[in-house]
Amino acid sequence: TQSTRPQRLLGAVQKNATRGHPRSVIQAIDHFCRNKEWAMNVGDEKGCILDSVVSEVSPATVLELGTYCGYSTVRIASRLPPHAKLITLEFNPEFAVIARQVIAWAGVEDKVQLVEGASGDWIPRMKEQFGVKTFDLVFLDHWKDRYLPDTKLMEECGLLRKGSILLADNVICPGTPDYLEYVRNSPRYESQYFKSHLEYTKVEDGLEKSVFLG
Ligand SMILES: Cn1cnc(CNC(=O)c2cc(-c3ccc(F)cc3)cc(O)c2O)c1
Ligand SMILES: [Mg+2]
Numbered sequence: 001t002q003s004t005r006p007q008r009l010l011g012a013v014q015k016n017a018t019r020g021h022p023r024s025v026i027q028a029i030d031h032f033c034r035n036k037e038w039a040m041n042v043g044d045e046k047g048c049i050l051d052s053v054v055s056e057v058s059p060a061t062v063l064e065l066g067t068y069c070g071y072s073t074v075r076i077a078s079r080l081p082p083h084a085k086l087i088t089l090e091f092n093p094e095f096a097v098i099a100r101q102v103i104a105w106a107g108v109e110d111k112v113q114l115v116e117g118a119s120g121d122w123i124p125r126m127k128e129q130f131g132v133k134t135f136d137l138v139f140l141d142h143w144k145d146r147y148l149p150d151t152k153l154m155e156e157c158g159l160l161r162k163g164s165i166l167l168a169d170n171v172i173c174p175g176t177p178d179y180l181e182y183v184r185n186s187p188r189y190e191s192q193y194f195k196s197h198l199e200y201t202k203v204e205d206g207l208e209k210s211v212f213l214g
Helices: 005-016 022-035 043-057 071-077 093-106 119-130 144-156 171-175 177-185
Strands: 061-065 085-090 112-116 135-140 160-168 189-197 204-212
Touching (some): 005 022, 005 093, 022 043, 022 093, 043 071, 043 135, 043 189, 043 204, 061 144, 071 085, 071 093, 085 093, 085 119, 093 112, 119 144, 135 144, 144 160, 160 177, 171 177, 171 204, 177 204
Parallel strands (some): 061 085, 061 135, 085 112, 135 160
Antiparallel strands (some): 189 204
16 A cells, blocks of 8 residues: 655655764655655754744743644743643544654654644643643644634643743745734734745745744
């Protein structure tokens, strides 16, 4: 039977990366996506911007919306301070199966809780289910039409505190126009655009960093 692209990406990690070395896992995925098959990881260029935001925020609690194969999960988890926790939500069970193995290969599974299901269902249950009070950092990288409703839901559920950072991928390509309009015009956010490129291409894309002002 035919393998899927996520399965082939995992194969490249297991073949070319060293267990327990997150950087080698990231390099193996980037090499695979640049030279073999494009895949929708945040990638190395936008990944460096993600790294700098994670290092600057040094978050104790992180929420990632959209795990896919776990590339950004590994990037973030490998830069978290000790005892910090990353909860990552993935709707697609096939992606989740691959991501768990990529996360384990990188050796960051102790910092990561991968939850399968819809963000709209899980966000209201974060506090009771995972003992989370608020998130210091949220990385939005799931369905682009869910960025805005899920952001409003996080506000309503009290999951954001003064100073919480939202970092959103793909605000240009594929684009999240309603989300951008909201965070750039709402008095409750201070937003900044980091111009970059769509992973592994020359197409413009970027990350939007928005600070929740409370
Ligand atoms: C099915 N699915 C499960 N999760 C998701 C959420 N992610 C995306 O949709 C996504 C899409 C693209 C992209 C795709 C085609 C294209 F031509 C240009 C860009 C890039 C990304 O970085 C993304 O995060 C989709
Ligand atoms: Mg993306």
